[in-house]
Amino acid sequence: MSSSQPRRAAVLGGNRIPFARSNSAYAQASNQDMLTATLDGLVARFGLQGERVGEVVAGAVLKHSRDFNLTRESVLGSRLSAATPAYDVQQACGTGLEAAVLVANKIALGQIESGIAGGVDTTSDAPLAVGDDLRRALLELAGARSVGARLRAIARIRPGSLVPEAPRNAEPRTGLAMGEHQAITTREWGISREDQDELAVRSHRNLAAAYDRGFLDDLVTPYLGLTRDQNLRPDTTVEKLATLEPVFGTDDPAATMTAGNSTPLTDGASAVLLSSDEWAAEHGLPVLAHLVDAQTAAVDHVHGGEGLLMAPAYAVPVLLARNGLTLQDLDFYEIHEAFAATVLATLKAWESPAFCEEKLGLDAPLGAIDRDRLNVNGSSLAAGHPFAATGGRIVASLAKQLHEAGPGTRGLVSICAAGGQGVVALLES
């Protein structure tokens, strides 16, 4: 490490639209519509009209090929200055947080003074692709020089080729849906149905309470008639959730994962405003927290025997060690609820001497956390999880939570992602 510490990027706040259930309120909205509306909401909240922001970084996991420059196109349609540069990133469900890390790093290095990180996803207006047979036949047809070649290309098209391919929520190398992967991990770690349902209920109650006390008033802007996350069920109970049939890992009679303790497919977008302390002061905007550090990790879920969504368990100890912290030094924990069991398996792994010694190479387990400091304003089980939008949702709400708790408060963001990856970050007010 160099002798002069780089400066820290400040988190000034965020904006998101309420998250909608798939094929519902946002069924007609494109990724660009949602991201543009979210950027314009941020512009309105922070007085950024016509402002040239250093860089806008965002992405979508499910992206149509015409959206190759999604973020820049959204900036051009927004009220930001047209001279604001932008680029797309994609790291599956880690996209939003990775975008924030990239913006923060450029700010830390002095390459930009301000930036916006975001993400958007729609499972309703999802791109359909033509099947590979049809695609190849059409490409051949386009390149055919003679009538005979054209006819041969056309003859290759069979009725069955005309069925479009929808994007699937499955791992390319294993063919297993993410829920099926998690079901394996859930069983390995012996995560009970009751614990999963209880975590889900807490997520709904915490998010509902956050809405009720006005915590989300300056984090969410209504969109297309929605004012709250559509998936939120404030009155759900462990008893109600206990009635649901398992949907993942059902080859096991003791399957535990249901639609109630798994995140539903959702549509939505989020954005976070970051800057240097100087830029914040010049613009009269209070700093909520600083993005102190970040870490990624990946596991071999294909041949290595590790759970698909366990990478954050590996990333967090590296982040803690580099910052001279223990897990218990943190005041708030934001662990993305891909599934309730993902959070519980991660926590159990950190409490396990065997896992911490053998897999993480530590002398002692990271230990247990105070559960009352976990996802205190609800998380993805209640809000929903438009893949790339989750990072921005969490960073903005955690920064506000840390600011409310007072200076020197620390928070952890932990997000698992497809492909066996994890992105984690440390924030401090």
Place this chain on the structure above:
Amino acid sequence: MPTTVLDAAPNLAALYARAAVTARGRGGELPDTHLARHGVGVDRAHLAGYARVCGLPLDDVLPATYPHVLSFSLQMALMSDRSFPLALPGIVHVRNRVELLAPVGAAAPLDVEVWADRLAPHRAGATVDLLASVRAGGREVWRSRSTYLSRGGRAPEGADPADLDVEVDEPARTTATWRVPDDTGRRYARASGDVNPIHLSGLTAKAFGFKHAIAHGMWTKARVLGALAGRLPEAFAYDVQFRKPLYLPSTVQLATAPSGGGWDVAVRNARSGAEHLVGTVRPL
């Protein structure tokens, strides 16, 4: 000034049919009737369809051209009525000015009112203005003046001549090229309800003297608005003149230039340079 309040939007296809069979023998003064609908709600799916066809962003405020769609069936009802002095079939939209007085939310119910004004002589016939006003919560938020030309129509003796010219420094710099596909008229007809046959197919357009189907002027106007998304004042007047018909399919070029706190715009044919639309956006 008698005002008739309608409970529902009139059926446009039926209005065209009625207008066609009662086209002959029209003349005389403009009726002073006002037609209104109260508490009109915006259908989000309809708005989304309109936005998609016109290349407009989808959010919670109405594009400045959208209230025209809400008022259009009332305009047609007024013009198709036997008391209206000009024949509706073959009538063309030659100028449109909308004034967005304040952002119009998609959630609030709207009161829409239309009436006719200014029957004026034109070298090819006569023009008439259809005025529309939209109120939200009792306050006027939007108004428009649509000028239509009736070839062979007659205006009263001594009336002031038609006023079709928008004063504009025509922008020279091309900012976008659009390929306008041949189903544009049909798609906009579905989104707007304007099923005038001159937009639907070559065959139906020929019946009214056009060599091909032509794009709706209000589609072109909305498409230009979409190109200016994020670069518009909060309240503005958007005034355009529709010049040469935009035959489908065509490749056209948009030219824009910042002017007077707003924009000067033009849409021209990419090959012939013929001007389809010229206009201005000015803050209010």
